[in-house]
Amino acid sequence: MWSFSNIADTLHTWLHNTFNATLAKFVEMVLVGVCVISLFAVLGLVLVMMERKVSAWMQIRLGPNRVGPKGMMQSMADTLKLLVKESMTPDGADKFLFNLAPYIAMMVAMLLMAPIAFARNFMMWNLNIGVLYVSAISSVSVISILMAGWASNNKYSLLGAMRSGAQIVSYELSAGLAILSIVVLTGTLNMNEIVLSQADGWWIFKGHIPVIISFIIFIIAVTAETNRAPFDLAEAESELTAGFHTEYSGMKFALFFLAEYVNVFIVCAIGATLFLGGWMPFHIGHWDGFNRIMDLIPSSLWFFGKTFFLIFLIMWFRWTFPRLRIDQLLNLEWKYLLPIGMFNLLLVTAMAILGWYF
């Protein structure tokens, strides 16, 4: 059957038969790099478009509908505009750090794509510590924000960066605990194996209420980690104009913008992998006919469908909720989410030891 893993295997065999081992490896690496960059760009375009359409639907307006069919080319036009715009570096800014920050943000987003299982047996890097890798790398993104805020030599940027630092560092804990509960249940850190462990049902169905709590905590924590509303304090536009990227323009701004959207995609992909079964189709017990029909849907579609559902959830939050205040934000994490998360992890552990799950 046609699938991503078949294509990848065919390509791999062909490359190794045609070229010598080193060259084949090199070509494969270049191909993967190109794939990551193009996925990055496509995701940026699609997600920006999706956000604009979703917000338009929620705000009783039409959204972009002039450029191309149904306004689908609007993001392209915007990208083009950003590309030709002058990228300014303000006077008094730390030029090196100022220009480096957006690239770090983008690099982090790209690195995070590596261990994600996009389809059945299709991932860039079958990493045995995938989940740990994701939590480790994602915390680097705070460095880019702090760097941007500090180097801009702008007080708004600095305040935004300080807020962001406090926020990401705190919410990482909750996200980590939520991820850990699935790791406890599966006993593996490998993304692909986590997906495989859900062959007879997704964790959100198998794991009773504790896993549902983990899922909710995870969604809240990653919304905060990606600086999305209602936790968008780092760029709170009505308070800090644009927060840490106030001084950025042109493509450097676009890189931050893209990195934000790709980060949203990645955290949703991880959420889908851990809780909603990744590329695993939806099965109901012994309904063989139904299950067979579900199997016919390609695994990549399952993965992207679940991911985009979660992305829609996060966009829904953004366009419905007001923003929290910085102290309320930290209270929510340290006084509520973290204790609940810890207790929940104990519950999940007990559940895993006693085998009280389907």
Next chain:
Amino acid sequence: MVEELGSNTEGDLIINVGPQHPATHGVLHLVITLNGETIKKVEPHLGYIHRSIEKMCESLTYRQFIYVTSRMDYLSSHINNHACALIVEKGMQIEVPPRAQVIRVLMDELTRIASHELWWGAMAMDLGAFTPFFHAFREREAINEIMEETCGARLTMNYMVPGGVLEDLHPDFQRKVKEFITLYKRKIAEYDDMVTGNIIFQNRMKGVGVISAADAISYGCSGPTLRGCGVSCDIRKIYPYELYDKIEFDEVLETAGDSFARYMVRIREMNQSIRIIEQLIDNIPEGDVQAKTKAVLKLPKGEFYQRVETARGEFGIFIVSEGGTNPYRIKFRSPGFSNLSALDHMARGSKIGDLVAMMGTLDLVIPDIDR
């Protein structure tokens, strides 16, 4: 000493919020002294949109100066015009025909709703919720359409003139207003679902920007800002003008004095305005819409003061007349200016995010503060 005055000490962060800032809704310039995220001092700097309207009014005749007042608090231009018309009528003892009186009150209350709608959307946007803004504008648009048909304008109406109103109502007026009332009653529940009942919103508003009744009075606050502290100050009740003493409506009072109280006052005021409109819309008497006045208006020698209740509070006009065709001296008392002066008092010790929420609930319109 410096500490006591809240002046800058070393290590404080001084930020200029505005004149170009998304939360100031105009060209207000606040100089904030911060300690981390905590506000130590807020210092408003005015003058960016000063057009010397008072001086302009002094060189215009009593028919002409009304048009300038539409440009002050542009969200309640009807009510400003109303005050101007009233002061001239009071000075010259002009009887306004009953039809014109009813039309004026209807327009005032529609303006109040439109103004509060815009405030509601803008305030939610200050708090980071974007969607309510569009929902508020949907309802405001219905009012603007009604205004457009009758007055020919959507923002600077210039509809009320000494002696009555400029033109008769559009034939569709009653039908459209009734349609709006049905629409509004359906949508106000949506507002509560979307914003008022939201837990994040309530946490952001309750206990924030608290001002005591005594302080609010000493700063000269008026309108919803003062009524949020539980002080009865509705000019429509205390110094009734036009028909307000004959209409049934309640003065909305809240006691907490915080941002949420001010918010609730405005939301409940919209319902009271709807109540007033419902009473009047079917009872518009027939007749003239403008009293017969002389071609040249001359106020007798003396001093005149007229106050009205705009959407933001007490708006007053003080005229010193020498008996000529234009005022010798004119002074406007705008509600926004006094309400803004209380901002520093409210904001000290709170966070930047709260400052934005407070400015939202004060409902500042900058051209009104800075004339």
